[in-house]
Amino acid sequence: MCGIAGYFQINNRQQNDRQTLKRMIFPVRHRGPDDFGFFVGKTTGLAHARLSIIDLEGGRQPIANEDRTLWIIFNGEIFNYPELRAELLKKGHIFTTHSDTEVILHLYEEKGTDCLADLNGQFAIAIHDTKKQALFLARDRMGIRPLFYTHHNGSFYFASEVKSIFSAHHALPRQINQHVLSEIFTFWSPVGEKSIFSGIKQLLPGHFMEVTDSGIHEPQCYWSIPFCPDEPGKRSEQEYAAELRELLIDAVRIRLRADVPVGAYLSGGLDSSAITSLVKNYTNNPLKTFSVTFSDKVYDESAEQNEIKEYLGTDHNQIVCSYKDIAESFPEVILHTETPILRTAPVPLFLLSQLVHQNQYKVVLTGEGADEIMGGYDIFKEAKIRAFIHAQPNSIYRPQLLKRLYPYMALSPAKFVEFARKSFAADADTHDLFYAHRPRWKTTSGTHIFLSNQVLEQGKELVKGLDYMHNNLKGLDFFNRAQYLECKTLMANYLLSSQGDRMAMAHSVEGRFPFLDHRVVEFAGRIPTYYKMKALNEKNILKQAMEDILPPHIVRRKKQPYMAPDISSFFAEKEPDYLDYFLSPSLLNEAGLFKPKAVEKLLEKCRKKSRQGFRENMAFVGILSSQIVYEKMIKNFKLAT
């Protein structure tokens, strides 16, 4: 995995500016500490920080084609590159390396932007065409690898991380986008292409764009998550399970392609156990596994982890994460997320990638994505139960099913049925395109009482910002709509970024996600809803696909989503010194994002009692992380020299 950065002079001014490239790539050296490479052309500059995984000796970037008219930098992996390379060789292309990067370049020569359809991988690509004086950018289908860009005074800048873009030029404006801040405090992540910084956009997953001397062309979508369930009765459950297993075996097999050893994360749940078991049963890869456990027993899954480790006989390594660890690492984590977060969950993953790095591993497989594509989250179950209640609103028995929700939570929102019925809006209209997500958004919006009036003014009609999804949601049942929304909002803009790419890359570790192989995702979209969640049995087809290679009780174990302690991390033991600074009235006033008095009262409440409800937990972590983003990325941003 790597870091990329670069610029394009739209109005064709001579720049030849290697210094700009150095300033841009230096802040993301954690993404690629093994090597740096630069290309400086007439209108374009490309910079690359390399984490060498494939073709260790020959894979330096930028790489050029045969006549040096195309130059590429690339962050990611193309897992089917050997097959693509063989086809390109037959067509007469001449390779100078054995890297997957060069395969993309020749494929682009061959097919232009259509080359993206052939790539199975996770990537952010930049190709400069010296003949056309054009820049081509593309991002993988699911949004596993990040790609940000901006435009300022005739110059176009792009990079893997925002800190690179800010480092390009001291005059680049740095401001918090208050509308996006209110989106985060509603949906848990930004929606769409905007970032928390005004003027900085991300290229959306499954999109590409071109920049030429005539300007920035509108990004084009080349792939979108398809949810097209088969006709009922077309195939049996067993057939779906068998095909899923074959697809996953191949997704795992090609994700083990590397010239360095590949490990795996092991959480103790079904998804990572499934991946680890497939590696064990269908490949020769000697397996080293890694996990995080918590000193707070509420969050600890070490018993489950040890059990699966014993069963599969892996060489296992784990870290125990305390409240203090989370509090201590939090500011540094936010420097990597570069965006406010409402949960501390990324922090233990930051510490976990450090453990992987210490073990001299660069690549890990993870089970991320299974819950979204196979229907594992309680939000899907919740929607199903609500619809069940809605069908007979006067039933006194149906609401009892709400008790089946969130059993792993000490403070379950479903504990009291009548309150749950009301708070889950069990009388809502299932035809509402956002039916499944509205209760979550409403709960999260409770945090708005802390937002400043200015931010509240900017953050009106937030759900309208999701209108661009309407066409993709129409015609789907509420379950598939919920899955689509979860994939498009939370997965791409939070799970795969703040909790995924950023936490792994902070320690030069590459995560690989077999469940997000586009063939698996496309297949999952064809599984009928009633097979995905049979009654209230989540991930039914995945469980069937794995039942003979995992112990029965691991397959049947109820979903326990990965979580970490939030407010407790900062108040259960010694309060970190930095709280007084980041949450001081003066810095709060200066940033203008929150109401200082309300924050002060929240702090008082936290100091009195460390365990709080959802809203306070989300608000506290969100406010603190926003203030850190403001202080580190806006107020005191240090330009690399």
Next chain:
Amino acid sequence: MSKMKTEIRAFIFENFLFDAEEDALQNDASFLEQGIIDSTGVLELVEWIEEEFGFTVGDEEIVPENFDSVNLLCDYLAQKTEKCLQPT
């Protein structure tokens, strides 16, 4: 406004509304519908009532009809404290 209502409002402001204006809380407004309290906040309310008024709230009593607005909560507490004061 009764002393009890004032106490309830003070608790809601201190723990859920923080520095909001007084008119942010109408006495008959649903806590859940208005987003004043989420389903986990209800447990904080229960905890406070048990500490403040010295009786145990039964699970079957934790329903919106008793807990979902200042007025409903006030009625419930009036009824309960009266019960608690009655000689057995």
